[in-house]
Amino acid sequence: MPRLLLVRHGESEWNAVGRWQGQADPPLSERGLRQAEAAARTLGTFESVTASPLRRAADTAVVIAAELGVGPVPTDPDLMERDAGPWQGLTRDEIEAGWPGHLDSGTRPEGYEGDVALMERVGAALGRVVARTDSDALVLTHGGVIYALEKACGEPWSRVANLAGRWLEWSDGGLSLGPRVELIPDGTVPDLL
16 A cells, blocks of 8 residues: 655745745745755655645755655645635734734634645545555645644644654555654754764
8 A cells, every 4th residue: 555754844934934824935944955955864765756836845845856866756736735815924923913812712714725625635636646656655745734634534733843744544545644753853954064
């Protein structure tokens, strides 16, 4: 049975300053590029690497695929982060000022993509990845995608660091969660001297 390792992209310029990204497309930070290089050295063998087309995921995937000797890296728009609607580009403080109490209560504004819609498109994308592979495949995506998959499988929320992720096993048309992994400890980067 094919297994998929879903991994959150490296640090983006907006991650570095605490801005909600959603489907906005900020690039990786310099630290994010170094994270991708360090993470690539910790991975084993993968038949393929697929990515969200958002630059932070696609660029992370290209760096990793080059190290693994796998490519080219196809992108699939259904692997994109959820649309955060009017919260895209805002910090937590700005969201709290504009929508008091929404973050803590789990209330989301008009235009914010819900879990059901997100899971429909991500599930379709993962099905396409599985259809193209006979063994382990790496998927570079986003924290919100991984959170939603875990929630759909009954897992409680816990933070997914940059370059951390989750194994998924695909069998009989369904998926089951495997273990969480951190390719680099909590998104840190070893000194590159």
